[in-house]
Amino acid sequence: MQSKTYVIKFVRTSNFVFLIPPSNLSITLGTSPNPSEKDRDNLVVASVIKVVSGSMEFVEVASRLNELKLLLS
Numbered sequence: 001m002q003s004k005t006y007v008i009k010f011v012r013t014s015n016f017v018f019l020i021p022p023s024n025l026s027i028t029l030g031t032s033p034n035p036s037e038k039d040r041d042n043l044v045v046a047s048v049i050k051v052v053s054g055s056m057e058f059v060e061v062a063s064r065l066n067e068l069k070l071l072l073s
């Protein structure tokens with residue numbers, strides 16, 4: 001069995017990320033009363049549940065356990 005080691009990095013972005021619930025939890029509005037507004041037909045409205053300024057990444061790094069195993073043996 002081969003083991004892998006990861007580090008968690010928080011990466012800040014210059015833009016905000018809006019977290020919204022899955023589309024099956026969104027509200028679909030009916031068709032627009034004005035037929036010229038075809039782009040607005042069946043609009044989906046979703047609530048923003050969180051605004052974040054970055055994300056977390058898992059990055060694989062070289063394992064340092066081999067040195068520890070040598071010391072313990």
